[in-house]
Amino acid sequence: MAILIDRRSRIVVQGLTGNSGRRHGLLCRDYGSQVVAGVTPGKGGTQIDGIPVFDTVAEAVETCAADVSMIFVPPSAAAEAILEASDAGIRLAVCITEGVPVRDMVLVNRALANNPMRLIGPNCPGLITPGQCKVGILPGDIHRPGSIGVVSRSGTLTYEAVQQLTDAGLGQSTCVGIGGDPIIGSSFIDILTLFNDDPDTHGVFLIGEIGGTAEEQAATWIRRHMRKPVAAYIAGMTAPPGKRMGHAGAIVSGGSGRAKDKVAALRDSGVRVAESPARMAAAMQSALEAAGLSSHDS
């Protein structure tokens, strides 16, 4: 089963005719994802390597039954693209674009508040259900099908975690990069909720970082609702305050957003937090064992 995407997902790429959109659209298709359409206003009627391109998302939905959108448009056009996807009846939009203005995201999130479309990102690597479907820029070959859900604010650090899990014999149900911006479509809690209800997910690995209080909120939610073992790693223990560490959202400001507070909150909720990024899989194994579950896939 897994969450959000599987082999039945039908993907439209908004921005398929751009460099990144084309490259990653084709890489997703190579992985096995059904990339059924592209959208670039003004380029309707053309094709990219056999994939039809439309002027609007609505046409891609009508003609190709697309239900998932992967967005690769410039930052100035991202809000428009997300709102168009929602208007066209897309079920899941995944916005890879980095550098979307905060004001645009405040408005987009308000518009999506009472709306059936789920947004992942922006500024995220996307998501993957190993062996079935990839929507985003994650490297497919490090993943293995299995029962660990992964949710992360990071990109390459997630790949690091996934590689460790795979090497330790722990495959993944779905891995979701929720993005490194201060305002994002789906939170840790949104994804944890889905993993909690997914029978194929037996445990969750969460990767957080400095900035904001999303990890603390997740910790509170986990204590109250989570029925599955959770392990975590928080990056930025040594990050200096007041400095933006690469991601727009990764900043300790006014005593808020510190890594040690996040680690403490997660531990208080029973989450196994890895002391070091070299021991992420070990923390997951320890959480599974503590819950009486096998620490590797049979």
Place this chain on the structure above:
Amino acid sequence: MKLHEFQAKNLLAQYGIIVPRGTLACSVDEAGQAAETFGGACVLKAQVHAGGRGKAGGVALAQTADQARDIARRLLHHRLVTVQTEEQGLPVNSLLVEELVPVARELYLSLTLDRSAGRYCLIASAEGGVDIEQTARQAPERVRRLNIDPLIGLRSFHARGIARFLGLKGQLGNAAVDLIAALYRCFLEKDASLLEINPLVVSEDGRLLAMDAKVSIDDSALFRQRDLAGWKDDSQYDPLEVRAARSEIAYIKMGGCIGCLVNGAGLAMATLDMLTECGGQPANFLDVGGSADQDKVVEAFRILLEDPHVTGVLVNIFGGIMRCDLIAESLIAAATATSSRLPIVVRMAGARRDEGRQLLENQADLNIIWQDGLAAAATAIVQQLSPTA
């Protein structure tokens, strides 16, 4: 992107918010002349990107133009160290010389982002001129927070409620409503991430003025705020950080001796944590980005070697879309171009790792040490730099 106080006040004034009369002075003479226009009595304020200026001596009162010149001589072209700066402080290249305004009351007003709510937030307090977070801790009932629904906006009735909370009635209440509306309009139109007036004052002659102002602009919105982007003052940043930003490399100086080059912000933070845990001191945070080409890797390498404290380098790459063999080629080009003899510990994982390793191991004349695994690599560079340990 932070603005200076004079820029922030300039912006507020464009929206009809009253600020004290003032002039920017970049020399002792200019400061003296500015003081003369106010009859000698004025306040001189060092323009640096940090708070805590008052306690650090960066804000001073003068009664005569000569006093103003003395103050300018003391401040201009020196570095100001405040509780918010690093120990070397920030350069003072200009002073804001302002008229003295007799103050009846000091208040606090700001607009910022509430990340967890995903909304902009107005914060008001009748305790102005002090640290708002301290007020919020000690007397939370003295602070009012109002989250703004972006579809509804900040309306007059909201503003009237805030004016009432601040105890502003009659003409002052009306002035406060206008000011709050102007502040919100400015915040949205300029893509601000922080707009803070502290203190907002009621003058003895019954006006509402922004006595001090702090403004930050959302970096992601600078593409549509070109005028403001031109207001950036590079002198307030580390020169290497400025240079890195030009190549879209995220670089932050940390003070240690181990230069770090990593792809991805999260992995870069994790690498610094790992290094510190192994007893090493990172010289920098450096995220070379997800789509780094050879030129960018070479420039990143040059930047981290510019830091004279760097005596060794740790490279940590997780190849995904960015393949390890391409990074290896770039590293060889960079090490060759800089003729660096410093030890470089390289750890790579992911796509085409073995090909990358092969390329690096063929370079016997470069001081490159291959390590598998994050912990092993961090330990290796620490040991390289302290062989007796």
